Amino acid sequence: MKCFLIKKMKNNWKDYDKNRPIRHKFYRNKKWVKIRNDYFNSKMGICERCYQKRYIVNGVIVHHKEYITDQDFINWNIDKLFAWKNLELLCMKCHNKEHKTEKGYRDNVIIDEKTGKVKIIDKEE
Template structure:
């Protein structure tokens, strides 16, 4: 992830279009994780957003590319594809990697 991508991602995740899409999709799934059925927290992009597709609403705002997941399932998704989340870290509800501290 580059600094350019990080800036674009922050801008996207703060946009009215994303917030409206995210909230409507979350509500349509009754706030439940689509993988385990527990309380969901994150609207996850199945096709991950990157510098090449962040401006493509067919990827970023299409309900077919979204799923509600709990934090555990979201972290498992990123663990599986990223060779691991660094120890002591997790993804927050906005998809940001955060340090948990001790």
Template structure:
């Protein structure tokens, strides 16, 4: 395999891993846990408005409770409470802001992958 091929091969694997990370957390059943449901319901009861819209002085009802720092399977399996259930990592969002944030996260990961797998220029 030439260097360039090896590079794109690695890239593909990494990309798959990231995608897997997202769906794995939901497939792990975390969002169906009664613990999470309770905390989610409580959080959205206390923070019923989209926090991102609120910053722009828009009053909009929140639809979801989002983890500010995205969860990984490790967090779920190690029952990492400060990631899973801590108020500091939670945010009420409307559906629109949630999908914007999710897109942004994917873009960040894309950038991260670029940084990780870009070979330094040969001199």
């Protein structure tokens, strides 16, 4: 099971790297930068998910709620890319949690930040 998970993660990164230039172009676009900054300021720099739980945590990433596909980037799908209704400001912890579950990783898998090694933990731990 561990080998399958690592292979899945490598394939996800391979797909991400292949399409990275398209995504990079969007995230450096002046229109996106302005929308991102305006949205960030409208939320006073506070993570929306943490705030709902009554915590005040600095938001760092303006996240698209609905996953943006490569076709959305290529076709400049305005409704998904630029619409405020599809954005939320997240702290790094909430953003990482979002992408961990979105890509189908299990909640008993951790990656050591120092070594980069994958560890599968028992639920009883």
